[in-house]
Amino acid sequence: MVDIVSVLPDLAGDLDDIAIGDHYSSNAGSPWLRVNFVSSVDGAATVDGKSSGLGGEADHRVFDILRTLCDVVLVAAGTVRTEGYGAMVLDAAAVAARVAGGLKPQPSFAIVSGSLNLDPSSDVFAKAPVRPLVITTESAPRNPALAAVADIVTCGSTAVDPVALVRALVERKLTRIHCEGGPSLFGALLAADVVDELCLTVSPLLVGGDSGRIVKGDVPDVRAMSLAGILRSEDTLLLRYVRAH
Numbered sequence: 384m385v386d387i388v389s390v391l392p393d394l395a396g397d398l399d400d401i402a403i404g405d406h407y408s409s410n411a412g413s414p415w416l417r418v419n420f421v422s423s424v425d426g427a428a429t430v431d432g433k434s435s436g437l438g439g440e441a442d443h444r445v446f447d448i449l450r451t452l453c454d455v456v457l458v459a460a461g462t463v464r465t466e467g468y469g470a471m472v473l474d475a476a477a478v479a480a481r482v483a484g485g486l487k488p489q490p491s492f493a494i495v496s497g498s499l500n501l502d503p504s505s506d507v508f509a510k511a512p513v514r515p516l517v518i519t520t521e522s523a524p525r526n527p528a529l530a531a532v533a534d535i536v537t538c539g540s541t542a543v544d545p546v547a548l549v550r551a552l553v554e555r556k557l558t559r560i561h562c563e564g565g566p567s568l569f570g571a572l573l574a575a576d577v578v579d580e581l582c583l584t585v586s587p588l589l590v591g592g593d594s595g596r597i598v599k600g601d602v603p604d605v606r607a608m609s610l611a612g613i614l615r616s617e618d619t620l621l622l623r624y625v626r627a628h
């Protein structure tokens with residue numbers, strides 16, 4: 384397993400999974416919306432259309448640990464389709480870490496979609512340990528097959544309103560919200576100013592080309608963020624920024 388060390392705070396030695404979890408547990412208010420992305424050094428959010436070409440072992444390890452710290456994993460439909468998401472099932476070690484931290488054994492899975500173009504027979508729904516939520520709009524087409532396998536939650540008329548989305552999750556006692564993307568959803572969350580934290584893995588790659596960034600879409604104001612933590616694993620940096628007050 385690749386070593387991960389803490390640069391900020393400056394700690395000696397490599398970190399085990401518990402120490403990495405502690406690193407990401409400080410400063411959290413309630414509710415708390417964290418987003419997690421990986422980017423190349425030159426700002427690309429994908430290689431050949433997917434993020435999987437960017438993340439190395441350290442990124443994958445932290446990606447998994449972040450899922451052990453939340454009530455709900457929030458992902459937009461574009462990322463679910465492109466990255467080929469399966470069921471949100473954490474392994475036994477992750478379940479043990481969650482239970483030790485006072486969380487339910489498995490996180491809820493909430494998918495944001497305006498079109499409801501999601502396959503109800505896919506593993507995302509068919510093998511889900513917790514009935515997933517699909518967050519959508521009043522103008523979405525009716526999809527009884529999807530409604531049979533997921534709770535359909537309406538948050539907005541023609542686009543999902545992030546403020547209503549957070550409210551709907553909090554009403555379900557899902558206050559530790561962990562968003563895994565993608566860029567369009569992150570743009571909408573930023574525009575509504577509901578993002579409390581960005582975890583960003585900077586991967587030691589120069590990608591070039593016309594890959595998108597981690598955010599798509601306009602945001603009304605430039606947002607200042609405070610650096611809350613830095614982990615390092617060989618040439619990879621794992622940065623943690625929180626809302627600046």
Ligand SMILES: NC(=O)c1ccc[n+]([C@@H]2O[C@H](COP(=O)([O-])OP(=O)(O)OC[C@H]3O[C@@H](n4cnc5c(N)ncnc54)[C@H](OP(=O)(O)O)[C@@H]3O)[C@@H](O)[C@H]2O)c1
Binds near residue numbers: 419543
């Ligand atoms: N580098 C990284 O860490 C990272 C992480 C995640 C994803 N990605 C990459 O990002 C790319 C996908 O980009 P994307 O911008 O299409 O991603 P996305 O944000 O995952 O998905 C966009 C889709 O999500 C739904 N959606 C998002 N916001 C919505 C809103 N406010 N209201 C209603 N629906 C909303 C819509 O789904 P419907 O079409 O169903 O209406 C929309 O078409 C992929 O290449 C993926 O690999 C990279």
